Structure formats: C-alpha cells, structure tokens
Amino acid sequence: ETGVTQTPRHLVMGMTNKKSLKCEQHLGHNAMYWYKQSAKKPLELMFVYSLEERVENNSVPSRFSPECPNSSHLFLHLHTLQPEDSALYLCASSQDRADTDTQYFGPGTRLTVL
Amino acid sequence: DAKTTQPPSMDCAEGRAANLPCNHSTISGNEYVYWYRQIHSQGPQYIIHGLKNNETNEMASLIITEDRKSSTLILPHATLRDTAVYYCIVRVYGGSQGNLIFGKGTKLSVKP
Secondary structure (H helix, E strand, O other): OEEEEOOOEEEEEEEEEOOEEOOOOOOOOOOOEEEEEOOOOOEEEEEEEEEEEEEEEOOOOOOEEEEEEEEEEEEEEOOOOOOOOOOOEEEEOOOOOOOOOOOOOOEEEEEOOO | OOOOOOOOOEEEEOOEEEEEEEEEEOOOOOOOOEEEOOOOOOOOOOEEOOEEEOOOOOOOEEOOOOOOEEEEEEEEOOOOHHHEEEEEEEEOOOOOOOOOOOOOOEEEEEEE
C-alpha cells in the first residue's frame, strides 16, 4: 500500500454517461496528479494540483474535468467520453511540487468507454 | 520525450541479481535519476533515486557512473514478484516542475 487510494478500480461507461474518479491520499502531501496510461503508450501527465490549486493542465480535452476540494482528495469528472479515452487512470501525490519530490501512485482506475 | 534509453526487455533467474541498465547521456548536473516499476495493471511504484552517489535501500541499489551518463538498478535477489516494467526517469528541472516523464521502460521477467 502506498497511501494513495483510488475508486472505483474498474469502470465501464457509455459515451453519454457522466462519472467521476476519486483519489485520496493519506500521506499529508500537498501535491496531487492525474496521469493517463493507454495501451502500449507511456504514462501521460494530465493535471497537477498544488495546495488545491491547479498548476498545470497538459492540453487535456474539456471532457475531463478535475477537482481538488482539499489537499487529500482529487477527483476526475468524466462526461461524453470517447472510446479512445479507455485507459488506466492513475493518481499520484508528492510532498510538494519540488523537482526531487518522490511521487507515490495509487492502483489506478481501469476505464472502458463503450 | 523521455531522456533515457533502456533495453525493452530482460530475463533474470529467480534468486539471482537483476541488473537493469539505463543511459541518460544528456543528463544535466542538477537532474536526479529516478527508478519506478509497474507491475501489470497496477500503479507505478517508487524504487530509488540518486544524484551522483550510489544509493541503496531495502528494495534495490542504484549505481551511477562517474560521468552520470548511465546508471544501473540492481535487485540483489530477484523473486517472481519482481516481474514488472522498470522505468528509469530523469527529473525535468525547471519549466514543468515536478513532472515525471515515463519512457517505455524495461520489461523484466523473473523466471523460476
């Protein structure tokens, strides 16, 4: 266990559905991240939050909407997704956003869009 | 793009040392070398990191060459549970601070 939990672990949704992914970290960290891992592709950083403020958004389509209500929780709201959005979505946290802070990952949510 | 080069796959016998190489010839003086691994369908797991000195923890050892252009991750006694994709990452300094840029990694298969 890394201290980062994600729910649900698996999610199947239609293109017209709205769903949310949840991440919670129990490490007292100040920074949280969303990554996407598609089949046979490297991990792609989607969003970065530091002290509950979004500090980076790597050209992610607006059908992905992050929310960070406090430093322990991070959500990824999904709506009108496409089949190519099917992937493993990973949450991570680190103490701060320093260049050398170790990031700890959750187990991921396996998303399938039909 | 990842700033590291790793072999795509390696095999190792159970109980033997697994030595995973990584080339990072363009590394800057203030960039760290990080190693993560990802067991199938799980999130990446932090292993170890270093700047220029060799490092050891309960999971592995990291050997960095004097010119810092390459490094080796050593799992001293590999077990079947060490089968995973191992990522060598050079931390980006400045600009996109805090980001990890993952390459394709090395798929390590530990065999009985």
